[in-house]
Amino acid sequence: MIGLMGLVALLIDLAGLSFIKIMQTPPEIFVGIAMIALGYRAMKDLLKMPKKTKVK
Structure with a gap:
């Protein structure tokens, strides 16, 4: 139990x-x-934009 507490203290440190x-x-x-x-x-935002259709 003491070893586990020491290990936890070491990890926090x-x-x-x-x-x-x-x-x-x-x-x-x-x-x-x-x-x-x-x-x-x-x-990512630019790739989500809809494609522009050409007006003839």
Whole structure:
């Protein structure tokens, strides 16, 4: 039981340390991730648009 509690405490500690490490990365990475997500959503929206019919 004590070993299980130690393992859980270790995992919580590692999760906290990894979150701190992520927050120390340069902000350009977050801007790049946001731009990729925005571009993906824009392309998905463009593909859903109806086809334009030609008027003769």
